[in-house]
Amino acid sequence: MAKITELNVNGSRRTLDADSDRTLLSVLREDLDLTGTKYGCGEGQCAACTVLVDGTPTKSCLTKVGAVAGKRIVTIEGLAAGGQLHPMQEAFIEADAMQCGWCTPGMILGAVGLLQRTPHPTDAEIVSGMNGHICRCGTYSRVTHAIHLAAGKGGHA
């Protein structure tokens, strides 16, 4: 079976030894101990497992690790720079846009990707851009508010 021996994660080259047909989600969580990326459904329906691959929000539960060799992967652990929270992380705290927090890392990375495509989204653009993310606690209106807050602070950076 083909193996993956190196991944570019959060700006570092991480060595590993994983079958390349395993999911990126399981390799991040089990082999690299990056457990901020969450399992929610395993079929791409909830987006809790979202990471950025070359800047694009990507469902790691549907992505084979072999497909992202050499690409830049950013997980929630890599979003804050030098202890300074990303504007989107700050906005989620300010808007209290979470309850249990299980969907939050995927939600934040999805929102960062949205602002990269659309720096100042309307409510309708947020709905269409974020509709793949489930928050079972129902904090959707707060997430929308957080995205507007982050957009105002240059959260696409």
Add this chain to the structure above:
Amino acid sequence: MNRRDFFAVLGGGVVVMLVEDEMLAQETGGGRGGRRAQPQNLNAWLHIGETGIVTVFSGKVEVGQNARTSLTQAVAEELRAPVSSIHMVLADTDLTPYDMGTVGSMTTPLMWPVMRRAAAAARETLVDLASQKWMVERSTVQVADGKVSAGSRSAGFGELTHGETLTRTIPANVALAPATEWKIAGTSLPKVNARDIVTGAQRYTYDRKAPGMLYAKVLRPPSFGATLLSLDSAATEAIPGVKVLREGDFVGVTATDSSRAERAVATLKAEWKPLVAETTSKDVYAYFKQNAQGAAAGPGLTAYTVAYIAHVPLEPRSALAEWKDGKLTVWTGSQRPFGVRSELAEHFGIPEENVRVIVPDTGSGYGGKHDGEAAYEAARLAKATGQPVKRDWTREEEMTWAYFRPGGLIEVAGKLNLDGTLAEWEMHNYNSGPSGLKTPYDVANKTEEMHQSKSPLRQGSYRGLAGTANHFARESYMDELAHSAGIDPLEFRLKNARNERLRAVLQAAAVKFGWKDRKKTPGRGFGISGGFEKGSYVANCVEVNAVNGAVKVVRVVEAFECGAIVNPEHLRNQVEGAVAMGMGGALFEHVDFAGNRILTNRLSRYRVPRFADMPVIESVLLDRRDLPSAGAGETPIMGIAPAIGNAIFDATAQRIRALPMMPDKLSAGSNSALA
């Protein structure tokens, strides 16, 4: 935990224990010998360390409802300590006092005052210490902002407790500051663990690991109730690093990584004997009535039905189990850590003292995580392999093998006097439960009965489970009566409600919504509902657009009153979340089953509310500082379904008496619109 252990674990300082009554406080105050020096009736305890760090212990769990934050506020308020100095240890059966569970919206009415009393007692202990050390009158000693002072002398909590190993046992009836004087309680303190959540640092059970840990999978039967006739595991056991355990109908597989465990369990060859199915999701309502205990109601009542629905906590059930020297330690996301401890002790035939259950902050529960299935699976495989074992349920398992919110049949009848007041009221609930069955409206002649029945599915608690069902039936039928009498639905409710708190939420919602000025246009409809449960009052006003059979909820106003508000922003978040979640059960969530199989076993087959479903949600919070604080986790969800149903009737003249109201119409909607 032995009282000497307090200091061994936490270092010197002062420990304050709160017990239920004074007599027991005296009995246990000196610390009895033996294995359980902790008083049996201990409600809470806290430790003030020599560094000034305050460590507080409670058996409650954090599942997103912000118990960690609200309990911190309780302690900060009474101890007059900075929030940053307070460390809350929750839900660890070896460290925290016994707690029956984080259920029934009881953390705020029951645990919150206990925490305040423990902190108030600790503050008084600090006053005693200062008075003795400084040889000053007790009445001259002040406590504020984490400092104790008297005249020109001042000391931090840590300085005062330095070198002490003092324990105090305090009865639970210590006096508390009234809500009108709160400084930290009653404010919108931000979520204390928010930073850990947004950085991914928070470790939920699913994220936990132990050295040498194995990953487990369990072989599931093709239908529930099936029994295992034969198992061929030779091919599976030949895979390197894979072990198989069979105990009766339980078959578990362990491997060094989860992918291997998943592949391994698929190689098992099993033959199952199915159980004959008694009913299906389509026929279950008649089944409830046929199997009702005692006399069912006669004919002529109006029937409402409520489907089984799934909790869908986004973190599925999970557990990590480890055996050491005959003692079992389990990390698991359960709402009842002490209940899980009892379950495990019973399963393995060991004393409860030999089982430790720790509940890390959990990815939600909604009443769906009361028991310890994953914990037991992990523990039996850990025992068999002699290694720590992790057992993470998949979404499909969570949606198939967890328990569900009960389905129910509810029958209602009522008669009005000529002036529009209620003359007679009759309501029967089959299977879904008694909570919220009693009407908050005034009617002298009433019959309200709960009929236990037989459930074809595993059923259990759910956020406001029967309260939602009973409010749906009652508030829909109240609307039917109002229309039959030609009275405005708000006016009709006020005419029949003497309870001031119920009237207040109805009026507050109506004012915010602009009920009296609402303008009906084609396809547009408005609905209202009110209710009471678990010490709190709720009213909803809803606007819908119903065109060509499709319904869009446009706007929801919810007025909510639960006594003195502990944290306004978190309460608002809770109310908005309840509206969002309640819309799922109201409009499209339903568990389908046939042949003892759950057909809605994935998120692609079971629709939950998404961004695109959200209306404008506005909340009106009534802060009654003169009343004790009640919980808010459940009641805010109870009135949303009838208010939507009443608005649909207003728009279309069609009365929908079944939850969900739009099982098919909306089901193809936003699930396919993935980013």
